[in-house]
Amino acid sequence: MTTDTANARGNARTRPNPGLLVIGRLVVPALAVVTLLFGGGLVLGLVQSLGYLPATGMQMFTLRHFAGVLSDPDFFYSLGLTFYIAATSTATAALISVAMALVLTSLARRQRVVHFIFQIPLTVPHLVIAVALVFMMAPTGLLSRAALKLGMINSSASFPLLINDSWAIGTLTAYVWKEVPFITLMILSVLRRTGMELLEVGKTLKASRRQRFFHITLPTIFPSLAAACLIVFAYTFGAFEVPFLLGQTYPMTLPVWAYKSYSDVDLMARPEGIAIGLIIAAVIIAAVVAAQLLTKAARHRGLVL
Amino acid sequence: MGDLKLQNITIDYDHTPVVHDFSLTVENGQMASLLGPSGAGKTTVLKAVAGLLQPRSGEIFIDGRLANGLPPEKRNAVMVFQKNLLFPFMNVEQNIGFGLRMQGRSNAEVHRRIEKILELTELTGLNRRKVHELSGGQQQRVSLARALVLQPAILLLDEPLSSLDATLRQQMRELIQDIQAQTRITTLFVTHDQAEALMMSQRVCLLLNGRIRQVGNPQELFYRPADPEVARFFGGCNFFEGQLKNGVYYSPFATVAAPELADNGQRLNATIRPEDILISVKGTQGLPGRVQKASFEGGTTRIWVQCQNRVFVVLAPRTDLCAGQNVRLHLPKDKIRIFPPGN
Amino acid sequence: MVAAGVIVVVLLPFVPLVMWSLSDRWFYPELWPRQWGLRAWQYVFSTAGTQILGGLWQSVGVAATVSCISVGIGMPAGRALGLFDFRGKDLVAVVLILPVIVPPLCVAMGLHLWFIIIGLAGSFLGVVLVHLTFCLPYAVFVMWGIFSNYDPAYEEQARSLGAPAWKVLVRVTLPLTFPGIIVAGLFAFLLSWSQYLSTLIIGGGKVATLPILLFALMGSGDRPVAAAVSIVFVAPAMLALLFSARYLGGRSITGVR
Ligand SMILES: Nc1ncnc2c1ncn2[C@@H]1O[C@H](COP(=O)(O)OP(=O)(O)O)[C@@H](O)[C@H]1O
Ligand SMILES: [Mg+2]
Numbered sequence: 001m002t003t004d005t006a007n008a009r010g011n012a013r014t015r016p017n018p019g020l021l022v023i024g025r026l027v028v029p030a031l032a033v034v035t036l037l038f039g040g041g042l043v044l045g046l047v048q049s050l051g052y053l054p055a056t057g058m059q060m061f062t063l064r065h066f067a068g069v070l071s072d073p074d075f076f077y078s079l080g081l082t083f084y085i086a087a088t089s090t091a092t093a094a095l096i097s098v099a100m101a102l103v104l105t106s107l108a109r110r111q112r113v114v115h116f117i118f119q120i121p122l123t124v125p126h127l128v129i130a131v132a133l134v135f136m137m138a139p140t141g142l143l144s145r146a147a148l149k150l151g152m153i154n155s156s157a158s159f160p161l162l163i164n165d166s167w168a169i170g171t172l173t174a175y176v177w178k179e180v181p182f183i184t185l186m187i188l189s190v191l192r193r194t195g196m197e198l199l200e201v202g203k204t205l206k207a208s209r210r211q212r213f214f215h216i217t218l219p220t221i222f223p224s225l226a227a228a229c230l231i232v233f234a235y236t237f238g239a240f241e242v243p244f245l246l247g248q249t250y251p252m253t254l255p256v257w258a259y260k261s262y263s264d265v266d267l268m269a270r271p272e273g274i275a276i277g278l279i280i281a282a283v284i285i286a287a288v289v290a291a292q293l294l295t296k297a298a299r300h301r302g303l304v305l
Numbered sequence: 306m307g308d309l310k311l312q313n314i315t316i317d318y319d320h321t322p323v324v325h326d327f328s329l330t331v332e333n334g335q336m337a338s339l340l341g342p343s344g345a346g347k348t349t350v351l352k353a354v355a356g357l358l359q360p361r362s363g364e365i366f367i368d369g370r371l372a373n374g375l376p377p378e379k380r381n382a383v384m385v386f387q388k389n390l391l392f393p394f395m396n397v398e399q400n401i402g403f404g405l406r407m408q409g410r411s412n413a414e415v416h417r418r419i420e421k422i423l424e425l426t427e428l429t430g431l432n433r434r435k436v437h438e439l440s441g442g443q444q445q446r447v448s449l450a451r452a453l454v455l456q457p458a459i460l461l462l463d464e465p466l467s468s469l470d471a472t473l474r475q476q477m478r479e480l481i482q483d484i485q486a487q488t489r490i491t492t493l494f495v496t497h498d499q500a501e502a503l504m505m506s507q508r509v510c511l512l513l514n515g516r517i518r519q520v521g522n523p524q525e526l527f528y529r530p531a532d533p534e535v536a537r538f539f540g541g542c543n544f545f546e547g548q549l550k551n552g553v554y555y556s557p558f559a560t561v562a563a564p565e566l567a568d569n570g571q572r573l574n575a576t577i578r579p580e581d582i583l584i585s586v587k588g589t590q591g592l593p594g595r596v597q598k599a600s601f602e603g604g605t606t607r608i609w610v611q612c613q614n615r616v617f618v619v620l621a622p623r624t625d626l627c628a629g630q631n632v633r634l635h636l637p638k639d640k641i642r643i644f645p646p647g648n
Numbered sequence: 649m650v651a652a653g654v655i656v657v658v659l660l661p662f663v664p665l666v667m668w669s670l671s672d673r674w675f676y677p678e679l680w681p682r683q684w685g686l687r688a689w690q691y692v693f694s695t696a697g698t699q700i701l702g703g704l705w706q707s708v709g710v711a712a713t714v715s716c717i718s719v720g721i722g723m724p725a726g727r728a729l730g731l732f733d734f735r736g737k738d739l740v741a742v743v744l745i746l747p748v749i750v751p752p753l754c755v756a757m758g759l760h761l762w763f764i765i766i767g768l769a770g771s772f773l774g775v776v777l778v779h780l781t782f783c784l785p786y787a788v789f790v791m792w793g794i795f796s797n798y799d800p801a802y803e804e805q806a807r808s809l810g811a812p813a814w815k816v817l818v819r820v821t822l823p824l825t826f827p828g829i830i831v832a833g834l835f836a837f838l839l840s841w842s843q844y845l846s847t848l849i850i851g852g853g854k855v856a857t858l859p860i861l862l863f864a865l866m867g868s869g870d871r872p873v874a875a876a877v878s879i880v881f882v883a884p885a886m887l888a889l890l891f892s893a894r895y896l897g898g899r900s901i902t903g904v905r
Contacts, residue, residue: 017732017733017734018732020734022728023728023732023734025724026724026725026727026728027724027725027728027729027740029721029724029725030721030722030724030725030744030784030785030788031725031740031743031744033721033780033781033784034743034744034747034781034784034785035743037755037759037777037778037780037781038746038747038750038755038781038782039743040758040759040762041754041755041756041757041758041759041778041781042750042754042755042758043758044758044759044761044762045754045755045757045758045759046758048758048761100654103650107650107651113651113655114651114654114655116889116893117654117655117658117659118654118658119889119893120658120659120886120889121658122838122889123838123882123885123886123888123889124882124885125841125842125844125859125881125882125885126842127842127844127859127862127863127878127881128665128862128878128881128882129661131665131862131866131874131875131878132661132662132664132665132878133661134866135664135665135668135871135875136660136661136663136664140676140677141664142663142664142667142679144676144677145676145677145678145679146679148677149677149679156676156677177657177658177661194393197386197388197390198390198392200352200357200377200386200390201384201386201390201392202403202407203355203356203357203376203377203378204355204356204357204377204378204382204383204384204452204461205383205403205404205407205451205452205455206377206378206383206404206407206408206455207378207403207404207407208378208407211407215403215406215407216392219392219394219395220394230749231748231749234748234749234750234751235751237751238750238751238753238754239751240751240753240844240845241844241845241859241863245866255751255753255845258753258757259753259845259849262757262849273757274754274757274758277751277753277754277757277758278754280751280753280754281750281751281754284749284750284751285746285749285750288745288749
């Protein structure tokens with residue numbers, strides 16, 4: 001019982017703790033950099049958004065910047081839009097990724113090229129795919145020209161609005177294109193490691209294809225799928241470039257609004273920008289904590305790993 | 306319940322065959338062992354029976370019905386894998402009940418059958434344990450229970466004991482034999498351990514390099530190996546050559562009557578097991594030899610004896626011999642195995 | 649079928665980039681450029697050569713520096729987290745996960761004022777520091793994964809065979825964790841490489857990396873040049889992918905984003 005159990009729990013438990021001094025020496029540099037720069041950034045941001053702004057001589061504690069943002073009638077539009085973009089792109093990318101992962105595991109190993117091509121979006125900056133989609137999907141873009149050529153439309157005005165549109169089609173396309181390989185590869189690595197063997201067990205235990213998917217594949221990939229989705233959600237909720245280039249000018253997503261305020265010529269708008277930034281951070285952290293709690297509950301009921 | 310019949314199976318990986326022309330029958334309610342060194346193709350054969358691989362040619366009959374085209378879930382054969390491959394996100398009970406739930410059995414039935422099988426595999430009370438909280442032996446038993454609970458016609462066990470330590474392995478062997486005797490499920494038991502194969506079943510099939518070399522009861526394989534390679538696999542190390550004349554086999558070490566091998570003048574190989582050679586220090590009977598080396602192994606001593614141009618290995622329960630000593634060897638005629646022509 | 653679909657969907661967005669970068673005159677609604685030409689590329693490499701190539705070097709410099717520091721500091725931390733259990737490990741994990749999920753925008757806005765005061769705003773170092781806030785934790789997570797499958801008994805074996813500590817590091821630890829180091833480095837490099845907003849806020853336009861230039865070009869509306877710069881911008885990252893694919897024996901770079 002003893003050795004087997006210990007091994008099953010992984011590397012860390014089998015080794016004696018070499019003492020806080022040794023561990024401290026290894027961890028402290030990284031921790032210091034993160035605490036100082038990241039923690040410092042957040043704290044300073046908070047201080048500024050609460051009224052401390054030396055440039056204007058204002059040094060008084062106030063909640064009015066937060067109040068100003070929250071009472072702005074546009075705020076809930078922006079929050080809703082940002083949430084819509086993040087949730088829709090994450091969900092769409094997750095669905096496509098699960099399908100892709102299943103397809104890729106069944107593809108022969110010889111299809112190296114497909115695997116390689118599939119990884120390309122990982123290296124393409126969000127900015128570049130946004131630029132490419134402008135060229136592709138704008139009213140004067142390549143798609144519109146092709147549609148005209150094929151006689152599907154008769155002028156650029158009758159081409160559906162895919163960029164800067166109210167459904168954020170362009171933004172969503174960019175995110176899905178970019179994030180599907182990320183999520184897929186996260187799932188694939190689990191599927192390849194243990195999933196295939198467990199599926200064989202499932203087959204001999206008489207599970208149908210559908211049952212194998214719901215009772216074996218899903219629970220196996222769930223932890224990495226959830227982690228990947230959280231990262232994607234957090235990224236798309238707080239990203240600037242894509243909605244700035246491909247989104248509507250009004251309403252703006254929260255990050256675009258935050259930067260607009262921050263870089264406003266009116267220095268008084270700056271603390272409001274920071275306040276929006278902090279609200280974004282708070283929403284993301286709340287989402288992660290909620291997801292963590294849900295996973296814990298699911299694990300408690302034995303639904304997932 | 307049902308029998309298993311494999312006829313001339315050839316199985317490929319990436320267009321190169323790894324199992325050639327494999328035929329085997331396991332009678333209804335019997336247990337047979339499939340024995341072979343690592344890489345011989347044992348797992349490959351089991352996967353083909355389970356339906357996880359398609360053979361390139363040949364037929365598989367499960368319970369008298371051709372199973373070739375059937376997907377694994379439609380076959381009445383369940384495989385227990387070498388690694389126990391328990392679902393890590395399920396507890397013991399959920400793992401064992403998996404197959405029954407897939408068939409849509411009622412809750413009551415699932416629970417009743419799980420309890421029964423837990424008792425049979427000596428796991429009672431561990432229903433809610435997480436898989437990683439079990440010992441190696443317990444995990445292996447859960448894996449076995451998960452297959453048994455489905456009451457398959459054919460049970461395929463792929464080296465189920467290879468990850469356990471020696472004492473646990475012996476207990477598990479007995480457990481598996483008991484369960485098989487009680488349930489009378491037709492079982493194909495795979496192992497790379499020759500002793501295990503011999504003790505597990507009355508029928509052993511030896512696979513070397515993807516080909517069947519011999520099928521028979523344990524004594525046949527052990528004492529009447531079909532060819533020198535089979536003999537070597539079972540620890541045979543004394544080989545010599547001789548010639549047939551008028552139904553008698555003449556070699557420098559022994560002369561044996563072999564009336565069934567009538568062909569005159571043929572040169573044939575023969576072998577004798579090391580524990581069957583008699584060794585003595587006194588007397589003038591037998592073949593003169595000189596001890597090269599003696600190595601104490603506990604119950605017996607392994608003695609290398611130079612005799613003419615050959616070195617014989619002898620296993621004997623004596624500790625008084627040392628290098629350089631002159632001895633006499635005696636090869637009992639009835640213990641000499643003459644290989645049929647072609648070997 | 650699926651393979652063909654994947655290839656088309658992945659490569660399609662590059663078609664307009666390449667076409668536009670090679671067109672001299674191309675009006676709506678023509679499907680092909682009226683006149684192909686290298687004007688954009690000439691602009692990139694000669695007319696505005698100093699600026700754009702300068703941006704390229706600036707980007708490479710920032711990303712390479714961030715990547716080296718991240719691996720250098722991230723490896724020891726990853727080792728401690730992967731090999732040992734200690735009190736406060738969960739807290740350390742939380743502290744490290746926060747910068748991965750909280751957008752750099754928030755941190756950059758907060759740091760900006762402080763960096764102005766201590767003179768780091770608008771400087772190379774300032775940009776490196778702000779990129780480190782999220783690149784370093786990523787590198788730590790990669791190395792954490794590597795070290796949880798690492799057996800330090802190799803090091804003990806080497807020590808008992810008579811190797812001094814530094815030789816053990818160079819001859820045993822580094823070779824054994826090399827694929828992980830490459831992935832962690834690549835990771836940090838790509839993250840820093842594609843970073844726009846935090847560079848803009850802290851660099852204030854003075855640290856003109858490629859994304860800063862590209863954004864400005866998109867504003868100016870010169871499509872052929874913007875397309876050409878986009879291609880310049882993706883090329884090194886793709887080379888990095890090719891390199892890693894070769895180096896890691898065809899394994900995919902799971903986890904990079
Ligand atoms: N997935 C595979 N692809 C290619 N060759 C394989 C694969 N699995 C096993 N083999 C080869 O087939 C042979 C038989 O393997 P296996 O049936 O697993 O042997 P055993 O179970 O007897 O140890 C081995 O030589 C092995 O290298
Ligand atoms: Mg095997």
